[in-house]
Amino acid sequence: DQQVKQNSPSLSVQEGRISILNCDYTNSMFDYFLWYKKYPAEGPTFLISISSIKDKNEDGRFTVFLNKSAKHLSLHIVPSQPGDSAVYFCAASNVQGAQKLVFGQGTRLTINP
């Protein structure tokens, strides 16, 4: 039962353009969502998060949007830079229930110069 899904295994974007990574979830109890970024041979690093009481959170070039009715979140990176090339994981949890983080399968983003 894949509760968090990233349906695009890979995405290629030109430098300077917007990158949009998508994530869908099925568990309506999830109330906290995160994006992690992973470079090869390194562990995932936290990027940005959003609580279910919000529909948008912005941090510099990174913005996460949450659509609770559609059970969908997305990460926007603008402008995209070569250093953004990595695997991006979305994750979700039920904070009130102190539940564990559930990760998606990841999307490999490649920024082309």
Added chain:
Amino acid sequence: EAGVVQSPRYKIIEKKQPVAFWCNPISGHNTLYWYLQNLGQGPELLIRYENEEAVDDSQLPKDRFSAERLKGVDSTLKIQPAELGDSAVYLCASSLLAGGTDTQYFGPGTRLTVL
């Protein structure tokens, strides 16, 4: 500040052999996690410690996997005996508290290959 340290970084063993992974969390972090990451998948929680106590080990295959966190700092994850399907990356993470919004910091992982 030093991050989460894991060793070894790579391990190759024959099936049925034992193997152990070590993790040193960020200083002061009370909560420690072990994750399993299969190829092309996201990390999956194996066990979570709050100080010395394993508070969530529901996903740990207890017939062959064991873990300990003595003195509430370092932790060891063991597999005995290893099977071919155990080939994966084993990630350790830590967070300051156990709160659901507390950021988890990951180590680089140990890549295990079982032949």
